[in-house]
Amino acid sequence: MKVTLSDQLLLSVQKPARYIGGEVNSVQKDLKDIHTRFCFCFPDVYDVGMCHLGLQIIYHDLNSYKGVYCERSFAPWPDMEALMRKQQIPLYSLETFTPLKEFDFIGFTLQYEMSYTNILNMLDLAGIPLYSKDRTEDDPLVIAGGPNAYNPEPLADFMDLYYMGEGEVEYEHLFALYKEHREKGGKKRDFLRIAATGPGIYVPSFYEVEYEDHPAAGCDHTPRIRQVRPVFPDVPASVRKVLVRNMDDIEYPTHPIIPYLQIVHDRAVMEIFRGCIRGCRFCNAGMIYRPVRMRSKENILDWVDKVLAATGYDELSLTSLASNDYPGLYELLKTIHERYPHVNVSLPSLRVDAFSLALMEELGEGKKSGLTFAAEAGTQRLRDVINKGITEEEILDGVKLAFQGGWDRVKLYFMLGLPRETEEDVFGISKLASDIVHEWYQLPKEERSRDLTVTVSTSFFVPKPFTPFQWCAQADYDTYMKTQQFLDSKIRNKKVQYRCHDAFLSTLEGLLARGDRRTGDLIYAAWKNGCRFDSWSDMFDEAAWKKSIEETGTELAYYNYRERPEDEVFPWDHIDIGVTKKFLYREFERSKQGIVSPNCREQCLGCGIRLINDTGVCYEKSEEIR
């Protein structure tokens, strides 16, 4: 069956280009050569999902396999959803307009917690039973991956299987097994038994969660997890993530799909390395993407040539978790700039210092956009607690140089509610902002630009799985808001603007991030109560979420406000990201003492990732770095 959309329909929704497919570099295949059909589902609107590099990587990787066809689908915006429901149009793929229900696999990427209700909504729009247990041979296998998949439990009841790790590694093998199984006449559902024994695959229904008999300390009715164990002897007790050994051995999506619609980040993207050496204690990405693996300069340049030729983009973003940590960044940029003088190159997550300012000066050719400092905490003491290796001196030196160079917009990012935060740390945020303004006034009038804006933005700290802070209590709503009001009252400098937001979303994020199988009921209830696009502030329905928490008896005291004891069995303990729980706890202990830990290039701290692989930063020789 093929879905057709009438002109009438397309002309009555906003941005119809979201729903038409057919973009340059999208892939068309002859279905008669295909044995496995996979639909990559991004649980957000097209314009957001199409910015995602992971989508382009998986899409082109999967489509490079013979007999496999990977298509795409996104969450329709509510105006489109309403019409689809009214006209009984099922959710379809953009490549062939095939209903999702007809695929062998549909794969969701889990990028952020607040997209979970969209997943249920997409399944529902596709006419696929929401719960894995209710699906039959007529339904596709529903698989999920991405960074949030490492805590698979909140969505465990809705997923048939999970892929743990980097997409480039195991899919080809998985599909080969699937093909073999199907050719022998095997049933789709029976394939799960075969898949579960392979690398990186987690089938939630093959694991049983046992709970304690009594509620956890300080909680009303929610008991802790006693253990999670497989129900079949050949299913592994712990599922280890799969990772790319050598970033230069894998393909790069040099022909990314070019959306017609202007999307949020409309540019060519080149990933220069994966992972982060820094080990900030609040950061989930810094742990789950370990170890740091570089792409060589030669390969990057070659791929940049290909990407630009295949897209015609005039903007290029070199992405990583921390640009400065790429050895030879300057030479790389210089070469790109020489080859493509008209291409605008941007570097996200660039640390501001003399070096990077010179770099930006060269890149921007006079364009002085804003500078961003992710200071995260207001005092050195608290930055040591969270292991954010940036000092006040570095920040002040950085802005001084920037002001001399003509920059006059500074953005500062902080988190409120960090573990061990005191009033002094919060006050430190406003003090740092004032000190930056002071730095500006230190410059002679003729040397500084006309006006200065310093913007302070705060978000609330949310403890995440697989971080040293996974044991931490999360501050409650009132504490969050009080801290925010306190800071607001302290920011008195006219040149400083303060941007903040409501804390309830952070509470929910924390709840879903550290949720377990019982949290699935909450997500289901929220979806039933009409929640979707929860990460869009204009769509977020606070009342519906509160109602759902109440209906399901979800105890925030258990999931959010409780500091976990050392022996806590986490819902994600049976997932192995290579970084050990022991190491994370050691880092948690060091945070309590305010001890800074060196980064991976300075000294190996034995996080565990070295033992499960043989490349990357763990095996870098110092002469290779410089």
Added chain:
Amino acid sequence: MNKQVIYEKSGRLRFVGHLDFMRTIHRAMRRADIPLSYSQGFNPHPHMSFASPLALGWSGEGEIMEFRTETDISDQEVMDRLSKELPEGIRILSCRTIPDKEPPIMAKIQAAGYQILLPEDRDWSDAVAKFLDRPSIMLKKMGKVRGRKQEIEVEVRPWIYEWKMEDPHTLSLICACGSEQNLKPDLLINELYQQSGELEKLRYAESICRTALYGRKEGKLINYSSPEA
């Protein structure tokens, strides 16, 4: 070198808005390695212009764009290279080199031809004749009064130059199009529905194809979408 390209926009590309469409063409030019010339300054933009934006949902059979190249390139070369890079739904019909001094196409357009497919549930011949044969048609549209945006009433009958029913539900129309006088055919059709008591049709989006763009010389319409013009 200044080039003028006549092209067709159809199929799914009808649902790509004008700004997104321009970006699509620009990227195709870059992929095709057309030596586009750019403006100077901090934000260089390509010397590329379109005769008249096409509304979302409409197709165009003789759309016109112009651009300047940095170095010489033959018309055939432009056609060959660009055609290869364009997505399905944009088709180049012709390319020619135009004199440097030529005013931009945008300034020359004064009228456009449309083919409008009306709902097929009735014969529209009489209703259309009754509607268009009147000496005056007043349309409400958004306009500016002393710089402020508000709804205004405009007399549009003089802006309709030619019309003909091709069959019981296909209307061909040539009417004003351009920066001075502009008549959007969908507004006209809405008024037709109201006048003929077909109010439920107001929600209907008819299929509209812009068949040609015209200028005027000595009072006579000339078809710029035809390569001979």
